[in-house]
Amino acid sequence: GAVVSQHPSWVICKSGTSVKIECRSLDFQATTMFWYRQFPKQSLMLMATSNEGSKATYEQGVEKDKFLINHASLTLSTLTVTSAHPEDSSFYICSAREPGRNQETQYFGPGTRLLVL
Amino acid sequence: QQQVKQSPQSLIVQKGGISIINCAYENTAFDYFPWYQQFPGKGPALLIAIRPDVSEKKEGRFTISFNKSAKQFSLHIMDSQPGDSATYFCAASKGTGRRALTFGSGTRLQVQP
Numbered sequence: 633g634a635v636v637s638q639h640p641s642w643v644i645c646k647s648g649t650s651v652k653i654e655c656r657s658l659d660f661q662a663t664t665m666f667w668y669r670q671f672p673k674q675s676l677m678l679m680a681t682s683n684e685g686s687k688a689t690y691e692q693g694v695e696k697d698k699f700l701i702n703h704a705s706l707t708l709s710t711l712t713v714t715s716a717h718p719e720d721s722s723f724y725i726c727s728a729r730e731p732g733r734n735q736e737t738q739y740f741g742p743g744t745r746l747l748v749l
Numbered sequence: 750q751q752q753v754k755q756s757p758q759s760l761i762v763q764k765g766g767i768s769i770i771n772c773a774y775e776n777t778a779f780d781y782f783p784w785y786q787q788f789p790g791k792g793p794a795l796l797i798a799i800r801p802d803v804s805e806k807k808e809g810r811f812t813i814s815f816n817k818s819a820k821q822f823s824l825h826i827m828d829s830q831p832g833d834s835a836t837y838f839c840a841a842s843k844g845t846g847r848r849a850l851t852f853g854s855g856t857r858l859q860v861q862p
Contacts, residue, residue, distance in 0.1 A: 638792075675855050681849060727850075
């Protein structure tokens, strides 16, 4: 099946610094990737849709200047949390849609746990 | 507005029993309904999915039942095992555009040995 990886798996940073999270589709090309945020014991909340070669589409209430998304290639999307603060601490998960017959199927990465001190 | 409502919030089942998780949706434009399984500290993994043109889909011990008129769908886990202990999320997406998933609130399943 389709495999999606994320790097790093966890990161600790100081308040005010920026953190970049990578999402890669390993065995398929993904024109669309999604970024989610999940707080402990809660559901996944869609943050933005990453489109290869164009600007990301952000969900209502998500600051686009704080959460920078770049989808530079068909296998890589990056999420940069700029000027991170403790309230940005969360579990960030990406997903990718595999083109073809089952275009609605999304495959998720293993997630990145961010802790901002 | 919560477009996909999931229940129960938590569920305890004995080994060998049947686990049943229910979801209800509001948006009739949804046409794809997957279930995901998530273990602590991991990303969700696709279990099984259904489209509204069928009322039931079975894959191994997992079955989705779908009621289009009631706008409800459920996951049944037969012969539940301790290894099934995880959080389960239902989701839905619309047939047009980017097909973003709307998730339910999740159900924590604990299967006791």
